[in-house]
Amino acid sequence: MAMVGLFWITEDSVYVGSPPNAEGHCLRITSDGLQARCSDGIRAWPWSRLSSAVVEAAPVEGGTKGAGRFLAAVLEAMVTLGSSYDGEAPPQMFLVLESQDGTEEVQVSAATTGYTSQEITLSQRLLSRFREGTADPRTLTTWSRDHSGGTPKPTEREALLKEWTHE
Numbered sequence: 001m002a003m004v005g006l007f008w009i010t011e012d013s014v015y016v017g018s019p020p021n022a023e024g025h026c027l028r029i030t031s032d033g034l035q036a037r038c039s040d041g042i043r044a045w046p047w048s049r050l051s052s053a054v055v056e057a058a059p060v061e062g063g064t065k066g067a068g069r070f071l072a073a074v075l076e077a078m079v080t081l082g083s084s085y086d087g088e089a090p091p092q093m094f095l096v097l098e099s100q101d102g103t104e105e106v107q108v109s110a111a112t113t114g115y116t117s118q119e120i121t122l123s124q125r126l127l128s129r130f131r132e133g134t135a136d137p138r139t140l141t142t143w144s145r146d147h148s149g150g151t152p153k154p155t156e157r158e159a160l161l162k163e164w165t166h167e
Contacts (some may be wrong), residue, residue, distance in 0.1 A: 005123035061114030
């Protein structure tokens with residue numbers, strides 16, 4: 001398992017943010033689209049129905065947490081978890097999905113307390129390529145099967161994202 005950009009990658013799956021939590025909640029990326037598992041059950045969005053999929057409020061490494069959206073997510077997580085934020089609760093971010101049915105937001109946990117701004121930008125591009133059908137999440141799972149280590153260093157993660165986005 002490894003984190004590369006906004007994605008958590010295993011040998012079998014790619015997730016936005018963190019892998020499934022103790023309750024199994026997660027947002028999985030497949031070749032067909034997105035699948036969210038939450039307390040309300042499983043929701044799915046095929047790529048063909050999405051006109052946009054953008055992650056908002058991703059925590060920036062070394063950045064401030066002053067973004068209103070990020071603070072709102074942290075506060076919501078505190079209320080939901082029934083605890084105070086002491087650095088243990090994972091930061092929350094949103095995947096904003098646009099389709100012919102309107103706009104929906106899916107809240108997901110970040111896999112880290114901060115991503116590099118380049119990782120965020122490249123991850124957004126890769127997510128767009130998944131939606132457009134010009135990239136496939138199976139490339140990431142294949143990499144994970146061939147990769148024999150944990151999460152790469154930031155420069156390596158950025159290089160991988162550039163490779164996967166063909167930049």
